[in-house]
Amino acid sequence: MIKKKHILFIGILLIFSCQKKKEQLYLKQGLYISNVTIISTENGNYDPYIGHLVVENDKIVYIGKNEPSISGIFEQFDGTGKFVIPGLIDGHVHMTEVQGMLYRHMEKYPELVKEFKNQMPRSYLYYGFTTIINLGGISDEQINSFNKQPLKPDLYHIGYSGAGVANGYPMIYAPEEFRFENQPYFLYLESQAEHIPKKYKPADHTPKSVVRRIKKSGAIAVKSYYESGFGMMSNLPLPTKSMMTELLNESHANGLPLIVHANSLTGHSFLADIGVDILAHGLWNWEKYKQVPTDSLPLEIKEILDLQIQKQIGYTPTLTVIEGEGALVDKKFINQPVLKKVIPKKLLEWYKAEEAQWLGKDLFSHSNPEEVYKSYGKLQSHAMLVLKYLSDNNGLILFGTDTPSGPIYTNQPGHNGYWELTLMNEAEVPLNKILASATINNAKAFHLDSSVGSLAIGKKANIIIMDKNPLKDIEAYDAIEKVIIGGQVVKRDDLEVKE
Ligand SMILES: [Zn+2]
Numbered sequence: 001m002i003k004k005k006h007i008l009f010i011g012i013l014l015i016f017s018c019q020k021k022k023e024q025l026y027l028k029q030g031l032y033i034s035n036v037t038i039i040s041t042e043n044g045n046y047d048p049y050i051g052h053l054v055v056e057n058d059k060i061v062y063i064g065k066n067e068p069s070i071s072g073i074f075e076q077f078d079g080t081g082k083f084v085i086p087g088l089i090d091g092h093v094h095m096t097e098v099q100g101m102l103y104r105h106m107e108k109y110p111e112l113v114k115e116f117k118n119q120m121p122r123s124y125l126y127y128g129f130t131t132i133i134n135l136g137g138i139s140d141e142q143i144n145s146f147n148k149q150p151l152k153p154d155l156y157h158i159g160y161s162g163a164g165v166a167n168g169y170p171m172i173y174a175p176e177e178f179r180f181e182n183q184p185y186f187l188y189l190e191s192q193a194e195h196i197p198k199k200y201k202p203a204d205h206t207p208k209s210v211v212r213r214i215k216k217s218g219a220i221a222v223k224s225y226y227e228s229g230f231g232m233m234s235n236l237p238l239p240t241k242s243m244m245t246e247l248l249n250e251s252h253a254n255g256l257p258l259i260v261h262a263n264s265l266t267g268h269s270f271l272a273d274i275g276v277d278i279l280a281h282g283l284w285n286w287e288k289y290k291q292v293p294t295d296s297l298p299l300e301i302k303e304i305l306d307l308q309i310q311k312q313i314g315y316t317p318t319l320t321v322i323e324g325e326g327a328l329v330d331k332k333f334i335n336q337p338v339l340k341k342v343i344p345k346k347l348l349e350w351y352k353a354e355e356a357q358w359l360g361k362d363l364f365s366h367s368n369p370e371e372v373y374k375s376y377g378k379l380q381s382h383a384m385l386v387l388k389y390l391s392d393n394n395g396l397i398l399f400g401t402d403t404p405s406g407p408i409y410t411n412q413p414g415h416n417g418y419w420e421l422t423l424m425n426e427a428e429v430p431l432n433k434i435l436a437s438a439t440i441n442n443a444k445a446f447h448l449d450s451s452v453g454s455l456a457i458g459k460k461a462n463i464i465i466m467d468k469n470p471l472k473d474i475e476a477y478d479a480i481e482k483v484i485i486g487g488q489v490v491k492r493d494d495l496e497v498k499e
Contacts, residue, residue: 023062027072031055031461031487036079038063039471040086040455044436046471053084055461058487063455075489082481083469085435086454087130087153087462089442090417092280092316092400094136095120095146095155100356100409115344117145119497120413121152123342125483126495127414129153130462131442131452135223135259135280135402136170137161137182151490154462156446158259159219161185163210163247166192168237169227169261185210187224187247189237207243211250220446222251223280224260226267244274251277257445259314263321265289265301272307278314278398278445284322284383294381297389305386309395314445316400317387319380319423324410326376328360329369333410341496342415351409359408384427391429398445399424399438418477425474435470461487 033053039046040063054062054070062068098106098116106113124132134157146155161183164171171183180186180197188196188205203209214222224247229236239247244260251258259278260271264285271279283305289298297305308315327333334351343351350356364372390397401420404411424434443453451460463484468476480492 022069023064023066025054025056025062025068025070025072027054027056027061027070027074029057029487030061030070030072030074031484031489032068032070032074032076033079033084033463033465034067034076036077036465037083037469038455039083039435039469041436041440042454042456044432044440046432046435048083048469048471053079053455053463055463055484055487058461060455060457060459060461060463063457077465077482079465081467083466083476084455085128085464085466085470086439086452086459087464087483087485088128088417088438088477089131089133089399089446089448089452090124090129090401090403090438091133091278091398091442091446092135092318093124093132093403093413095132095134095413096136096138096142097404097407099404099412100351100359100407102358102407105355109350112344112347112350116347118149119342119344121146121149122495123412123414123497124153124417125151125414125485125490126342126480126492127418128464128477128480128483129414129417130464130483130485131156131448133220133400133442133446134158135162135400151485151488151495153485154452154460156220156448157218158221158223159185159214159217162223162225162261163187163207163214164225165189165237165239165243166196166205168239169225169229172229172233172236185214187239187243189239189243192237207246207250211247211254211256215254215256219256220448221257221259221278222247224258224276226260226262226264226270228264228266241270241274244271244276248274248276255447257447265304268308269304272304272311272313275311276313278316279308280316280318280400281321281402282315282317282319282383283386284379286382290378290382294378294385297385301386302389305389305393305395309390309393312396314396314398314441315387315390316398317383317424317427318400318402318405318420319383319387319427320411320416320420321402321405322376322380322383323419323423324405324408324416325363326372326380327410328357328408329364329372339412339415342412344497345499356409359406384423387424387427387429391427391433396441396445397424397429397433397437398442399434400442421477422474431471431474434474 470476
C-alpha cells in the first residue's frame with residue numbers, strides 16, 4: 001500500500017518535472033505554427049494568447065503557451081503577428097444548387113454547371129468555411145461528387161429531404177409528378193389525404209418513421225418547416241403542434257437536433273413554444289407589425305424572443321436572404337471585382353446577360369430599384385433589431401447564410417458567408433459573438449463539437465490563419481492568409497478561380 005505522503009511526494013515531483021520539461025513531440029507528418037495569437041473558446045469567452053499549435057496528420061496534437069520540443073518530420077510556420085481561429089462553420093447552405101439557375105438553364109449550359117461545381121467547394125474555403133451543413137435534400141451522388149473534389153470543406157447534411165408536411169413548403173414548388181418522390185421524408189397530414197398518391201402509406205410518414213429513415217441516411221439533424229408561403233402560394237398546409245412536438249421528441253430519441261425553417265412572427269412563436277433546437281432563419285416577417293418604425297421592438301415580438309433566450313433556442317439570422325434578394329436590382333452587385341475570385345469566368349459573364357436576370361424581373365416587374373431598396377431596407381432593419389436584441393440579452397446566435405436562399409446569383413458560395421458576417425457586424429453583434437456563432441456555437445448546436453468548432457487537442461485540424469484580429473476587425477475574415485483543412489495547408493490564393 002502506498003502511503004499518503006508518498007503520493008504527495010510523487011505529485012510534487014510530477015509538477016516539478018512538468019514545469020521544467022518541454023512538451024516532447026515526435027511527428028511523422030506534422031505541422032508546427034509558432035508564436036501565433038490563438039483565438040479560440042469552448043464557452044464563448046475569449047482569452048487570446050500568443051502560443052504554439054502543432055498538427056499531426058489531420059489532428060491538433062498540441063496547443064499552448066509553452067514552446068514544445070518537436071522532432072521528426074514537420075513543416076514549420078512562424079506565426080508572429082498573425083492570428084489563428086478554428087475553421088468557420090456555415091450551418092445553412094444548399095450546395096446542391098447552381099446559383100441563379102433553374103433546371104432549364106442547367107440543361108442548356110452543362111459546361112457552366114460543371115465549372116461552378118468544381119469551384120464551389122474552393123470558394124467556401126476561400127472565405128474560411130471549412131464546414132458546411134446542407135439543409136435541403138441531397139442525393140448520395142451529390143455527396144460523392146462533392147467529396148471527390150481535392151479541396152473541399154467538410155460536408156454534413158439532413159438526408160435526402162427535409163421533413164415537411166405533405167403539399168406544404170417547400171415540396172409544393174415541385175411539379176406534382178415528382179413532388180412526393182423528391183421528398184421521401186414528407187409528413188402525412190390527414191387533411192391532405194386526397195392529394196397524396198395512394199402508394200404512400202400514412203404509417204411510413206409519421207414523425208417516428210421519417211426520423212428513423214433520416215438518421216439512417218447519415219444525416220446530422222432533422223430539418224422541418226413552418227411556412228405558410230408567399231404571394232400566389234400562400235395558405236399552405238402547416239404542421240400541427242402535436243406533429244412538431246413528436247418530431248422534436250423523435251429527433252432527440254435518435255440523437256439529432258431539430259432545425260426548423262421559419263421567418264415570421266407566427267412561426268417563431270409556434271416553434272419557441274414547442275422548444276425546437278434551432279430556427280433556420282431570423283424573424284424578419286413581423287406580419288401585423290410590418291409597418292412599425294425600425295427603432296424599437298413591439299412587446300409581442302420581445303416576448304417571443306425572451307422565450308427563445310430562456311430556452312436557448314439557436315437563432316440563425318440569415319441576413320443575406322433579404323440582402324441578396326434586394327441586390328437583384330443592383331446593377332453594381334455582379335461587377336464587384338471580388339466575385340471574380342469565387343465565380344468561374346464564363347458563369348460570371350452569363351450572370352451579366354439578360355437571360356440570367358429572370359428572377360429580378362419576376363419579382364420586381366412592378367417596382368423601381370428605389371422602392372425595392374426601401375421595402376427590403378425596412379425588412380432588414382427589423383431583422384437586425386431582433387438580432388441585436390438577442391445578442392444583447394444572451395440569445396444563442398448561430399451562423400448560417402442560406403446560400404443560396406433561392407435560385408439567385410447574389411448569394412455566392414463563401415462570398416455570401418463573408419457578407420453575412422459583415423451584416424451581423426452592422427447589426428451591432430459584438431465581434432466575439434460573431435466568431436463564436438460561426439465556430440463553437442454551431443459545433444455544439446449540430447453536435448459536431450467533438451471534432452470541430454474550437455482549437456483543442458484531438459480536434460480536426462481545420463484552422464484559419466489571418467493577418468488581422470477577428471476580435472478587433474470584421475475585415476479579418478477577408479484577410480485570410482492560409483486555410484488548413486484536415487491538416488492540409490492551402491494558401492488562400494490557391495483557392496480562387498483559375499483562369
Ligand atoms: Zn434554406
